[in-house]
Structures are given as C-alpha cells and as structure tokens.
Amino acid sequence: MLHLRLITPAERTDDVVRLIERTVGTTHLVVLRGAARNPAGDVVMCDVAREAGHELLTGLRELGIEQTGSIAVESIDLSLSKRAEKAEEEAPGEGADAVLWEHLADATHEESTLSVTYLAFITLATMIAACGVLLDNAILIVGAMAVGPEFGPLAGLSTALVQRAPRLALRSLTALLVGFALAMAVTVGFSVFMDAVGLFSESKLEAPRPNTSFVYAPDWFSFVVAVLAGAAGTLSLTSAKSGALVGVAISVTTVPAAANAAVALAYGDTRQTWGSTVQLLLNLLGIVLAGTLTLLAQKWFWIRQRERAHRASELA
Incomplete structure (x- = not known):
C-alpha cells in the first residue's frame, strides 16, 4: 500500500476527493479543511494499493495539484486493516508488478x-x-x-x-x-x-x-x-x-x-x-x-x- 498526503487549494478539494473515491483500490480517506498553512489549503490523506497508484497520481497531476499544492507519497510497510486488504483485492493486478512511474x-x-x-x-x-x-x-x-x-x-x-x-x-x-x-x-x-x-x-x-x-x-x-x-x-x-x-x-x-x-x-x-x-x-x-x-x-x-x-x- 501507498500513503498519499496532499495539500490542495480549497476550490480543488472536492475534485480531488471525487477522484480518490472513484479510483479503485483507495481507502482511509481523510479530509482536513483549512489545515494547511504553507501553501494554504486543505489536507487530504488516503491509502491506495500500489497497483492503482499510477492512475491516481496521473489524475492528481491532471488537476494540477503538484503546481498549486503538494503531493507526497510514502510506502506503507505494515497496514492492519480489513479495508486496506479489500482495496488491494479490488485493484487490478499485483502490487509487485506495478510500476510507479513518478x-x-x-x-x-x-x-x-x-x-x-x-x-x-x-x-x-x-x-x-x-x-x-x-x-x-x-x-x-x-x-x-x-x-x-x-x-x-x-x-x-x-x-x-x-x-x-x-x-x-x-x-x-x-x-x-x-x-x-x-x-x-x-x-x-x-x-x-x-x-x-x-x-x-x-x-x-x-x-x-x-x-x-x-x-x-x-x-x-x-x-x-x-x-x-x-x-x-x-x-x-x-x-x-x-x-x-x-x-x-x-x-x-x-x-x-x-x-x-x-x-x-x-x-x-x-x-x-x-x-x-x-x-x-x-x-x-x-x-x-x-x-x-x-x-x-x-x-x-x-x-x-x-x-x-x-x-x-x-x-x-
């Protein structure tokens, strides 16, 4: 699994949330309105199966989040969660075969x-x-x-x-x-x-x-x-x-x-x-x-x- 921490402009947050929700293989979505100070905006966090990571990152870049906010990605070594297991099962392919091009x-x-x-x-x-x-x-x-x-x-x-x-x-x-x-x-x-x-x-x-x-x-x-x-x-x-x-x-x-x-x-x-x-x-x-x-x-x-x-x- 991958953990994403995003800083999004307030006017883009709803678009980001919709993108995450419709991306197969995502879970643990958290939205903190107005929590970011530099740059100013909202903080959005989620976990995503590695095999779905490239698709999600591509969508975020199409929204221009890396230009107006921030995208940080971390690998999760251990995740004890039924929802995480379900997200990995739903994502197509195997995580070991996925290429995270970014x-x-x-x-x-x-x-x-x-x-x-x-x-x-x-x-x-x-x-x-x-x-x-x-x-x-x-x-x-x-x-x-x-x-x-x-x-x-x-x-x-x-x-x-x-x-x-x-x-x-x-x-x-x-x-x-x-x-x-x-x-x-x-x-x-x-x-x-x-x-x-x-x-x-x-x-x-x-x-x-x-x-x-x-x-x-x-x-x-x-x-x-x-x-x-x-x-x-x-x-x-x-x-x-x-x-x-x-x-x-x-x-x-x-x-x-x-x-x-x-x-x-x-x-x-x-x-x-x-x-x-x-x-x-x-x-x-x-x-x-x-x-x-x-x-x-x-x-x-x-x-x-x-x-x-x-x-x-x-x-x-």
Missing part, C-alpha cells in the same frame, strides 16, 4: 545527477578495481563493482528513453561520460604514483591473470550477462526490491573494465586498453538495452492488464 523518474533523477558524491564513488571504485586487476584479486574486483554507482545513470537513461524525457537522458549521459572520464583519468595518475612507489609494475599487468583477465577480453558472454543484469536491476527498481541491486552491481564489469583500461593506458598497452574499452561499452550498451526493453514490456503488460480490468468492470 517514483521511478524521481529515483533515477536523483541517482543520475552529476554530484561530488557520485564522482567520488565512481573514482574510488575504479581505483579499487585498479588494485584488483594488478593483483589479480577477484575479491577487490567484486568490492569495486559493489561500490560503483553507475547503474543509476544507466537506469535513468533507460527511463528517459521510455518516458521520452530528454532532460533526464542528457543528465544521465553527462553523469556517465563525465564520471567514467574523470575516474579513468584519476586512475591513470594513481597508477603512475603506485608504480613510482613500487606497488604497481608493468610486469604485473602483463602477467597471466586467470581471475581478472576477462576485463580486457570481451566476448558474447559479457554482453549476455550485462543484458540479464540490466533486466534484473530494472525490475528491482520498479518493484522496490532494492536488495537485488547489489547482485546486479557485482554481475557487470563496467568499473573493472574502466580500471584496467586506465592502468593499461598508463603503461602504454594499447591492446588491453582497447579490449577493456570494448568490454566497458558492451556492458553499458547491454544494460541500457535490457533496461529499456524491460520498462517497455512492463508498460505494455500493465496497460493490457488495466484494459482487461476495465472491460471486466463494464461487463459486471
């Missing part, structure tokens, strides 16, 4: 913003991965994958393509390009420093690395894994199962590939630099492609499901 757009907007924190995380992850590839240490590689924040902009790009949001697409592309460019540039300097103090060496880079050689040897399996991870990551975002994102992060080799490309560039090894770059691009392409197709499939599935529900209600 929440997805807001989440990907935040995750795809080029911030100091984002740049710090992607740079540190790439430097950790650089140590991992030189030491042929799979544990460090996994740790770098988990630290890397690049899935946010990738999910933002997929969302932008499906929702036709050019600003989100530009923001996501900027975060990806600037983030990886800065991380790789810093890692080149880091590699030179580590070589100067005797911790990195070209012999380690060129030595057999059975645990990490995959980062500069791209193949079709790299693309397949990226596609599967992209689909899983997108599903984890849309279903609010964020725990799955950790598994997604350690399934793709974006950060390790960028790290190996940077280290190889520092030593002038064009073969590994090129191979790692191709690996990086394959992973980025696979994740974006899978994320976009997953969102399109969810959108199509949900539209068909709602159409069947409406036809069933009309026949009833």
Whole structure:
C-alpha cells in the first residue's frame, strides 16, 4: 500500500476527493479543511494499493495539484486493516508488478545527477578495481563493482528513453561520460604514483591473470550477462526490491573494465586498453538495452492488464 498526503487549494478539494473515491483500490480517506498553512489549503490523506497508484497520481497531476499544492507519497510497510486488504483485492493486478512511474523518474533523477558524491564513488571504485586487476584479486574486483554507482545513470537513461524525457537522458549521459572520464583519468595518475612507489609494475599487468583477465577480453558472454543484469536491476527498481541491486552491481564489469583500461593506458598497452574499452561499452550498451526493453514490456503488460480490468468492470 501507498500513503498519499496532499495539500490542495480549497476550490480543488472536492475534485480531488471525487477522484480518490472513484479510483479503485483507495481507502482511509481523510479530509482536513483549512489545515494547511504553507501553501494554504486543505489536507487530504488516503491509502491506495500500489497497483492503482499510477492512475491516481496521473489524475492528481491532471488537476494540477503538484503546481498549486503538494503531493507526497510514502510506502506503507505494515497496514492492519480489513479495508486496506479489500482495496488491494479490488485493484487490478499485483502490487509487485506495478510500476510507479513518478517514483521511478524521481529515483533515477536523483541517482543520475552529476554530484561530488557520485564522482567520488565512481573514482574510488575504479581505483579499487585498479588494485584488483594488478593483483589479480577477484575479491577487490567484486568490492569495486559493489561500490560503483553507475547503474543509476544507466537506469535513468533507460527511463528517459521510455518516458521520452530528454532532460533526464542528457543528465544521465553527462553523469556517465563525465564520471567514467574523470575516474579513468584519476586512475591513470594513481597508477603512475603506485608504480613510482613500487606497488604497481608493468610486469604485473602483463602477467597471466586467470581471475581478472576477462576485463580486457570481451566476448558474447559479457554482453549476455550485462543484458540479464540490466533486466534484473530494472525490475528491482520498479518493484522496490532494492536488495537485488547489489547482485546486479557485482554481475557487470563496467568499473573493472574502466580500471584496467586506465592502468593499461598508463603503461602504454594499447591492446588491453582497447579490449577493456570494448568490454566497458558492451556492458553499458547491454544494460541500457535490457533496461529499456524491460520498462517497455512492463508498460505494455500493465496497460493490457488495466484494459482487461476495465472491460471486466463494464461487463459486471
């Protein structure tokens, strides 16, 4: 269930209440006349089944509530109410399958913003991965994958393509390009420093690395894994199962590939630099492609499901 807290202009409150009452899957409606002070207006609260959330939010935005008032949405972890159970039963579909597009757009907007924190995380992850590839240490590689924040902009790009949001697409592309460019540039300097103090060496880079050689040897399996991870990551975002994102992060080799490309560039090894770059691009392409197709499939599935529900209600 979702909990909505609305601030509505007094002249719009009746329209909002009617919208909530006719939306299947809503309950616990509360109206507090004149309770809001900034902005001034009425406070309207209700609970809605997750699968009906997008329809209700769309109607509220059509009434212009986000422009003249406020719309706040919270997830309810526990609701002990027969009315809530009845509302979820009446709402078409399953809550786990519903996509709350407004929440997805807001989440990907935040995750795809080029911030100091984002740049710090992607740079540190790439430097950790650089140590991992030189030491042929799979544990460090996994740790770098988990630290890397690049899935946010990738999910933002997929969302932008499906929702036709050019600003989100530009923001996501900027975060990806600037983030990886800065991380790789810093890692080149880091590699030179580590070589100067005797911790990195070209012999380690060129030595057999059975645990990490995959980062500069791209193949079709790299693309397949990226596609599967992209689909899983997108599903984890849309279903609010964020725990799955950790598994997604350690399934793709974006950060390790960028790290190996940077280290190889520092030593002038064009073969590994090129191979790692191709690996990086394959992973980025696979994740974006899978994320976009997953969102399109969810959108199509949900539209068909709602159409069947409406036809069933009309026949009833």
